[in-house]
Amino acid sequence: METDCIAPARPRSRADGWLDWVQMATGAALALFACMHMLFLSSVLFGAGALNGLSAVMDALHLETVGGVLIAVVFCIHATVAARKIPFKAAQAVTAWRHARLLRHPETWAWIAQVVTAFIVAALVTIHIWTGLTDLPVQAQKSAVRVQFGGWFWAYLLLLPALALHLVIGAWRAGAKWGLVTRENRAVLTRNGLYLLAGFLCLSLLTLLRFRLLPLD
Amino acid sequence: MQRSLTFNIFRHNPQDPASVPRMDTFRLDETDSMTLFIALHRLREEQDPSLKFDFCCRAGVCGSCAMVINGRPGLACHTKTRDLPAAITLLPLPVFRLVGDLAVDTGTWFRAMYQRTESWIHTRAEFDPAAQEARMENEVANAIYELDRCIECGCCVAACGTANLRPDFLAPAGFIRVARFAADPRDQRTDADFYEIIGSDEGIFGCMGLLACEDVCPKHLPLQNQLGYLRRKMGLTVLKRLLPFGR
Ligand code: HEM
Ligand code: SF4
Ligand code: SF4
Ligand code: FES
Numbered sequence: 001m002e003t004d005c006i007a008p009a010r011p012r013s014r015a016d017g018w019l020d021w022v023q024m025a026t027g028a029a030l031a032l033f034a035c036m037h038m039l040f041l042s043s044v045l046f047g048a049g050a051l052n053g054l055s056a057v058m059d060a061l062h063l064e065t066v067g068g069v070l071i072a073v074v075f076c077i078h079a080t081v082a083a084r085k086i087p088f089k090a091a092q093a094v095t096a097w098r099h100a101r102l103l104r105h106p107e108t109w110a111w112i113a114q115v116v117t118a119f120i121v122a123a124l125v126t127i128h129i130w131t132g133l134t135d136l137p138v139q140a141q142k143s144a145v146r147v148q149f150g151g152w153f154w155a156y157l158l159l160l161p162a163l164a165l166h167l168v169i170g171a172w173r174a175g176a177k178w179g180l181v182t183r184e185n186r187a188v189l190t191r192n193g194l195y196l197l198a199g200f201l202c203l204s205l206l207t208l209l210r211f212r213l214l215p216l217d
Numbered sequence: 218m219q220r221s222l223t224f225n226i227f228r229h230n231p232q233d234p235a236s237v238p239r240m241d242t243f244r245l246d247e248t249d250s251m252t253l254f255i256a257l258h259r260l261r262e263e264q265d266p267s268l269k270f271d272f273c274c275r276a277g278v279c280g281s282c283a284m285v286i287n288g289r290p291g292l293a294c295h296t297k298t299r300d301l302p303a304a305i306t307l308l309p310l311p312v313f314r315l316v317g318d319l320a321v322d323t324g325t326w327f328r329a330m331y332q333r334t335e336s337w338i339h340t341r342a343e344f345d346p347a348a349q350e351a352r353m354e355n356e357v358a359n360a361i362y363e364l365d366r367c368i369e370c371g372c373c374v375a376a377c378g379t380a381n382l383r384p385d386f387l388a389p390a391g392f393i394r395v396a397r398f399a400a401d402p403r404d405q406r407t408d409a410d411f412y413e414i415i416g417s418d419e420g421i422f423g424c425m426g427l428l429a430c431e432d433v434c435p436k437h438l439p440l441q442n443q444l445g446y447l448r449r450k451m452g453l454t455v456l457k458r459l460l461p462f463g464r
Contacts, residue, residue, distance in 0.1 A: 014455050016416065016422045017412075018455060021456070087382055095381055096381070096382060102308075103288055107427045110427075175426075176427075176428055176445070177424060178445055178449055179445020
């Protein structure tokens with residue numbers, strides 16, 4: 001009798017269980033942070049003074065430096081741990097792509113979207129963190145200069161939708177994996193996820209536009 | 218109005234070194250309440266006697282007739298042609314070994330899965346042939362039955378992105394097996410024992426939560442909810458090892 005269809009199980013270790021926790025926890029932490037980050041920056045919609053005021057308070061508490069470095073570390077850990085799931089080998093990538101095309105299944109496509117956006121987020125957020133942290137505190141005018149002259153407008157125009165997709169799909173899938181998204185509430189949570197995606201996109205793009213049009217003195 | 222159906226069917230005989238995988242096209246007039254089971258039999262009888270596909274119960278019970286129907290794994294005997302467009306593409310299930318054309322060998326895969334999950338009641342209780350069978354609450358029996366209804370068709374395995382990417386993945390059918398024994402009070406295995414079977418990336422931590430399995434299972438087994446349950450159970454097992462009394 002042949003039993004070679006499934007490779008023999010390798011010796012057990014706890015690493016996979018731990019890494020799965022770390023992947024979910026860092027993803028969730030980054031997602032929460034990204035939402036707060038966006039709310040914070042969108043205060044610029046009420047004028048440069050609102051953002052600068054908030055920023056001054058946070059800087060006085062050293063939240064911007066300490067928080068920034070912490071988030072950078074979490075970001076690196078998440079990228080490293082989650083990248084285990086990316087089909088990097090050409091043959092795997094082709095299999096994943098063909099599988100998604102054949103199946104025409106929304107959640108399977110969503111996963112492909114998450115992998116693709118991961119690359120965009122990884123590249124642009126790395127640069128973004130560097131420019132941000134080397135130029136603290138956050139001030140509306142400094143950001144506006146970057147958006148109006150530094151070419152960042154286009155980078156953000158790519159990054160914001162990519163991040164929104166990666167974050168919302170990631171949160172939904174983490175919920176599905178750990179059993180928060182159940183057969184019973186799946187339709188409702190999917191709809192709410194799409195609202196969240198739309199809300200995230202609207203608010204972040206409005207904020208970007210505000211920076212673009214902010215008068216520089 | 219009667220439709221004329223076009224079938225695009227995958228053809229290949231892996232036993233024959235000269236055989237090259239290809240798609241063959243067949244035409245057939247649709248009849249009332251036609252299923253893919255009926256259509257394929259007519260194609261074989263009327264057009265090409267060499268066409269290979271598996272059938273047995275033709276009632277969605279045996280699980281032999283699963284194939285990829287217009288992109289989605291499903292049971293041919295359960296699929297009415299009137300629910301499909303006039304162009305129908307049939308492929309064998311991926312992941313499993315190809316026997317020929319639409320027929321795949323699910324048996325070897327499931328056999329190996331049963332061995333890997335140790336799909337039997339593990340108990341230290343002595344068996345007493347004279348004793349009455351132990352009683353079980355109806356609710357428990359129903360819960361076990363709900364997880365035991367898998368017909369081993371392999372649709373969920375074929376639809377699973379992870380199973381397509383890595384052949385060592387235990388896959389949804391394997392997880393539902395484990396869930397079935399985890400729900401059975403007669404099985405004395407602990408969470409730590411189950412962790413040995415599914416606590417890895419080839420096991421439950423490899424599941425990416427895409428829910429394709431949930432969406433294609435023709436018997437509507439509660440795959441989604443059980444996958445989440447098993448992940449929490451195994452995740453907690455790892456966390457518990459941190460505690461001094463959890464080891
Ligand atoms: C601020 C940035 C980011 C946020 C908010 C974020 C958020 C998330 C969340 C919530 C998840 C779901 C976690 C889970 O399924 O357990 C996730 C998964 C994932 N993340 Fe990120 N992430 C970010 C950056 C990145 C980067 C830079 C990469 C690049 C390598 C990446 C790659 C992935 C991948 C591949 C997955 C899917 C893992 C799987 O298939 O199970 N993420 N992310
Ligand atoms: S939910 Fe998990 S087991 Fe089911 S198809 Fe997706 S990856 Fe496979
Ligand atoms: S769980 Fe459902 S799809 Fe998977 S093998 Fe069993 S019956 Fe088929
Ligand atoms: S022939 Fe038995 S399930 Fe289709």
